[in-house]
Amino acid sequence: MNLIIVESPTKAKTLSRFLGSSYGVEATMGHIKDLPKSKLGVDVDKNFAPDYQPMVGKEEAIKNIETKSKKAGKIYIATDPDREGEAIANHVKEIVGNGKTKRIVFHEITKEAVEEAIAHPRGIDHHLVDAQIARRVLDRLVGYKLSPILWKKVRRGLSAGRVQTVAVRLIVEREREIEKFKAQEYWEIYCDVKKDQQFRVQLINKKVDNKKTADKVVHNLKKAKYVVANIKRSEVKKNPYPPFTTSTMSQTASRLFGWSARRTMSTAQKLYERGLITYHRTDSVNIAVSAVAKTREYIKAQFGDRYLPDAPRFYKTTSKSAQEAHEAIRPTKPDVSQPKIKKTKWSADMVKLYSLIWKRFVACQMATSIFDRTTIDVKAGDYLLRASGQILKFDGWKKLYAVKMEADDVILPEVAVGVTLQLVKVDPQQKFTQPPAKFNEASLIKTLEELGVGRPSTYAPIISTIQTRQYVEKSEGKFTPTNIGIAVADFLVKNFESVFEYDFTAEMENDLDRVADGDKKWQGVIGGFYKPFEKKLKSVEKNAKRVKIETEKLNKPCPKCGKESKGELVVRVGRFGKFVSCSRFPDCDYTDRYEERIGMRCPDCKKGHVIIKKTGKWKKFFGCSRYPDCKWASWKDPRVKKEKTAS
C-alpha cells in the first residue's frame, strides 16, 4: 500500500474516497516542527541556525506518520503547494527518514488533479523551504526580541510582532485622524422640476460651503429659467464578484450578518468538514474547471440560456502576496443550493453561510447584469443641474446575489433637449464632511490583506490577539485603541520604525521570493535585517525611558488622600481588567472596583446594579455592585432570558 500525506484530516478523508484501497492517506494537522516556545531557538551567532523541534501537542500525528511510513510502499508528501507546505513536507521527510518519500502538489481536490500530481512527483524544493525558514526566523527575532523590551519599558506580559503591531498601529493612527478631524460644512442643492412628471436635479457646477452662498444660490435658482440642456443614455454592465476567499468571505459575513471573523471561520470549518465547501483558508479565486462546468449546467437548467455567459468566467487573484495553494471557497456541489444539515446548535449559522457561499459562487458564473443609465442636464442661468436615473434592464447574476445597500431603480421621465421645465421647489441641504470611520473587523482584515500582512489562517486570530493583549477594545463592532495600545504602538514605531512601516512585510515578501527562486541565501536576508535591528535593540534597551501609560481620569478626589494631598481617582488596567485607583500611587494605595454597569438592578437584592466582572484574563461574569453585602453573581447575562447567546 502506498501512503499520501496531507495537512488536513478532512482532505485526507476526501482523498481516500477518490483513490480507493491501494492508498492510505494521513494528515499532519498543520506544522509538526517549529521553534521552541520557551526560548529564542535561533542562534544569532551561528548564522541564525534555527532549532526546529517536534511540536508539543503533535506527538500523535508524528507517531502516526512514522508507523504508517514503515509499512508503506511509495510515500507521497502532498502538503499544500506553498511556502509553509514545503516546510511541512521537509519536516515530514526528516521524520520518515528512509529516503522513500516523493513530493507531489495539487491546487484543487479533484480526482484528475490528484492523479496528475502522482504521475509527476518531484523532490523537496529546498529554496522554498529556506524561504519559510527566513520568514519563521524573522518573525521569531522580531517577536522575541521586542516583547522583552516592552516588559522592561512598558509593562509585563506585553507583546510585539510584525503582524499584531501593525494591526494596532492602524487602529491607533485611525483614531488620531478621527480626533484631529474637523468637519467641513458643505451644501447640496436640489431642485424639483417638472414637465409632465416631476423629477429632482442636483446643482453640480458650483461648490457651496456656507449658508450665505447657499441663500444666494437659492435666491437665483428661484428666479431662473430651467431648460433641458443635454440627455445622455448609456448601458451600464456589471460583472459578478469573484468567488470568496477567506478575506472577502469574512468581510461579507461581517457586513451582511454582523458576524465576527471567528464565527465565520468556525462555521466555515464545519461546512468544510461535512464536505459541503472547499477549503476555507485560502487567498485564491481560482476555480476547478470541473466545478465551473457543473455550475454552467446548473445555471442553464435552472435559469435558462439567457443567464449563461458564452464562456466560463475565470478570475485572477489581485493580492500580490497571495500564495494560491488552494481553490477559492465554493460549494463542492454547485447544484445543491440548500444542503441537508442535521439540526444542531450551529445548523442555522451553517445554512446561512453555505447559502451565501453558494450564491456568490453560482452568481460568479452567471451573465452580466445590464442597467440603462440616463443623465439629464438642466441649465438654469449659469447653473448646471443634473439628474441620474438607472433602470435594471437585465438582472443576470443579480438574480441570485443581490447586494444589500444598493440603490433602487431611479426612473426619470421622458423629456427632450430644449424643453423648458417648471420649478416646483428648491431644496438646499446643509451637510458636513464625516471623519474617517473607525476600523471594524471587516475593514481591518481588508486593510491587512492589502498590505500583505497576515494570512488567511491568521486573520481571525490577529483580531483576538490585539484584544486579549488589551491593545484595542471593540464596542458596537468598532475598534478603539486603549491607552496601552497607544503607548505600545507609539513606543515601537518611534524606536523601531522600519519594522513597522506598512510596507515592511511586502519588502520581506520580495526578499523571500528571491530566496525561493534561489537568487538569495536566507541567512543573507536575515543578516541584512538583523544587524541594524540588533544595534537598535541595544541602544533602546539602554537609553529609552520607561513609558507612562495615560490613565483615564474620573474627575473625583481620592477618598483617602484627596483632602490633604489632592489625589485623584483614575482608571487603571490590571491583570484582571479595569480598576479604580489613586493617581498618587504608590504614595497612596487606595483602590476600588471599576463598575461596568449593564443598566439593570441586581435580581437578588434589587438595590445594587448588575456589573460586569472579570476573573483571570478572559472569563466574564455578572455580579452585584453591593458585593460583599450582596453576593449575587452569575455566569449568564441576566438581560438574556433563555435565548441562546450566539457569540
Next chain:
DNA sequence: CAGTGAGCGAGCTTCCGCTTGACTT
C-alpha cells in the same frame, strides 16, 4: 468569583503560520 498599579527581582511573560479540537471570551 472578588485579585490588579511601581520597584524590589524569584521565575515568568513573547512571535507567525499551519492544522483541529475543546471550549465559550
